Amino acid sequence: MKGMKLWATVAAAAACAALIWVMAANFGKDPHEVPFMLSGKPAPAFTVDEIGSGQSRTLASYAGKPLVVNFWASWCEPCKAEHPVLEWGARNFASQASFIGVVFEDTEDNAKDFLQRNGQAFPQMLDSTGRMAVDYGCSGVPETYFIDAKGTILTKHIGPIDPRTLADYIRKLSSPQPAPSASDNP
Amino acid sequence: MIALLAAALLAATPHAPQREASEPLPPEQEARVQLLGKQLRCAVCQGLSIADSPSSMARAQLDTVRSLVKEGKTDQEIFDYFIARYGEWALLAPPAHGFNWIVWAGPALILVLGAFIISRLVRTGPEPSQASKEAAPPSGPPKQDAAEAEDPYLAAVRAELKK
């Protein structure tokens, strides 16, 4: 019995130490972060209707040029904050990338209203069923996806985007090889 | 009047307009949708399944499950769809392979270990020192509970039940 007691004590001590280590190792990690698996994978095909004209657009129609897809909704405050940045980006980098916005979790009227008040510099689509958002592994708004000319998702940016980050990603999209630029990081 | 109020509400403090879910499928398929929904995790909630969560993201995900079921995909294909986008994190029970065996086999191991310990503790046959046991005053039961234990009527209960 003594041997068994010793083993039991050692095992219990090891288990407790492991417990403490596991919890300590998780400090600083964000438990609310949602994993994203599509980096480096081909962008899923989509078919959505353009707001206003009602015309249907697909991924294929943007092939051959890098694409920036921004998911947003009219009721979301950070989306309102980042809207001017995207407008600027769409105009500034028009030769390097196409920009489209996708509204989901919202109604067309709300979206039209928002665009009327805040301006529209690039095509806006309505994902009425939310299918495109789920297809793209979206986990909320706002999120901005960066897709290269070959149709591969480079990465996505969660939360409102700032001009420098936007510029960085577009530069990465346009460079022929996806070589990591050591100089600056978003 | 309500329309005005609702519009005023929506204009004043921005709220996510709640969308109606897509139409339910015929009962068998819908039951399958709900079953799958219980096993998939809502992307924005704190651990709720997409079947349970009322948030609009969850309903978009459930609608996706519905259309996938309608398209005739198998359960595993539907799980794979979500795993491809959100990782294994999207499943509310980790698939049983590799590292995940810790969480599936761990409890069973504890149970087996414990049963083993109990079997060692329990001996069949009385202890040889039965007599000394009887005589030794145990530092055992506090007297007040002994008073409860030996109430005569309970002896009668025993007798009664033996009949």
Add this chain to the structure above:
Amino acid sequence: MSSALGYGFVLGGLACAAFGAVVGITSGMMQKDGGYPWVRRAVWGFFACMLLANLTMVYALVTHDFSVSYVAHVGSRATPLAFTIVSLWSALEGSILFWGAIMGSYVLAFALAHRRESPRQMQLALGTMMAVGIFFAFLIAGPANPFEAVFPVPPDGPGPNPLLQNDVLMIVHPPLLYLGYVGMVVPFGVAVAALLKGEFSPSWMAPLRRWTLIAWTFLTAGIIVGGWWAYKVLGWGGFWSWDPVENASFLPWLTTSAFIHSTMVHERKGMLKVWTLALALASFVLTILGTFMTRSGIFNSVHAFSQSDIGPTFLIFIALLIVFCFALLTTRAHLLTDERKIDAPVSRETAILVNNLLLVALTFTVLIGTLFPLISEAVRNVRVSVGEPYFNRMAVPGFIAVVFLMGVGPALPWGRPDGASLRKQLLAPTVAGVLTAIVCVGWGLRGLWPIVTFAVAGFAAVVTLRELFLPAVVRMKEHHENALLAFVRSAQKARRRFGGYVVHLGIIMVAVAVAASSGYSQRTARNLKLDEPTQFGRYELILRGFTNGEEPHRTFVAAKVEVKNPSGSVTEMLPRVNYYERSTDPIGTPALLSSAREDLYLSLLTFSAEAGTASLNLFIFPLVGWIWFGIPVIVLGALIAAWPPRRRSAESSLPAKAPASSDPPKQAERGAA
């Protein structure tokens, strides 16, 4: 002004705790009695300081003194008074302050109740509790300080989390839980004192058990009320989602339940001493672990308070606690030897051992499941989820086995059973269990786990009811008393036993209700149109219109749904959607139509007043109301069991009935637990 005052009280509490701990433990270890009055004064001081600090905070909240950082964090002029007071515990810093007050009260109550006990033991016990008090007072004074002064003073605050303002149950649930959680400090102190002293005199068994039972009762009530709140307020129709913080409150409940049973074996056979004390220590460690999990910010949970830096401090405390408990148990274990052995594999002792095994295995399961996402991320950087499907699959069989043991255990005698009488004992309950299963299947119910649960519950219920009523029947015969008197007397004579069986009945009731409401629930989503009837289950629903309203902290729109049940009576139900300023997602409040048989549950998702449509989730939950009714049953049983008997002196070791007490269990002895 409030800031400085409140902070002063906190520092005072820290000083008192430190003083009490040092004096108590050194004096107790050195076996001197002189320090005892000082320790008691320190306990009084700690209590007073904590209480005053809390009152200061409540005053600051009610007067909307936004110069105090906590009030600026959760206060708001728009919040109704009741919820303003309640916001004392609605966020992290305030909740720890509240914890301190409850702890002060518990330790004081213990000190007063046992003031005439052995000074050495009391000094050690109180000293240990004060040591725990040091940690919490330090937290309040340092990392989690609610009394920081804020410059410039904001004019208003955001108010507490909208979800916490929805229902009156939210006022009740956290205090109950805290009373359960914090209550574990007392048994911890007693157990540590016993181990430090190196002996566990039996006269301390009863207080240890009683205080544990008190904490257990509050914890049970707190957990079930929490489930009730979730059910009534959250709108997804569930009452338990295996959320990490819910699990955290469940872990000490499991080990405490195991403890309550293992003390019975300890008492009867002088066995399992180390194990019983280890359970008492483990329950407290799990309590602190649970507190950590809620506040560390590393768990994804609805309950988790926002990120803060008290996580590392807590973790260090937990590590120290574990090391201390380990050291204590390993160095003192040899002093607590078993006096007897279990000599029959089929006996009540073995049944209790199996009960302990199941409960501890369940504890491990819930712990591993809750921690696995963290383990996976720490070890291999892959994120996984462990949620309801996992826990249901792993835990449900375990719980059913525990209910089964509730039937087997009382039916078995202490010590060796007599085969023939044992068979006779188990015959009626087994028949009842099998009959229940047959009736269920015959009635059209399907599904393995619910039917097994009902059968097992029937088995256990027959055993429990028999144990409750048979002594009364015997009394009626022997003493010629009438039924009521016999019943009351039989309860009075064997309080612990009687109370315990009442608790068992309550648990069986909850088990049946949970099985029925989860296994046979109906759910669907419908789009209702104005004045068009829909059939759901036994009910006919018609949408009649909408109504709206405004409350100081929110506005809402409700759908008016007329519900007709088969008997013809019509009720209006108002499921609604609430809009809070603080949140972009509207939060719904479901509407419930409860009856003994089932609940009809409506949850409003979307509506369109112009089109006259409303989209709702509809649920029917059979027997779910009986879960909430379990609370008074369990609490009543626990009260009966914990009620101290009238005696000449507190824990006298003078025998009331000399010879009977020392007798070992006879062959086929049954009866007293």
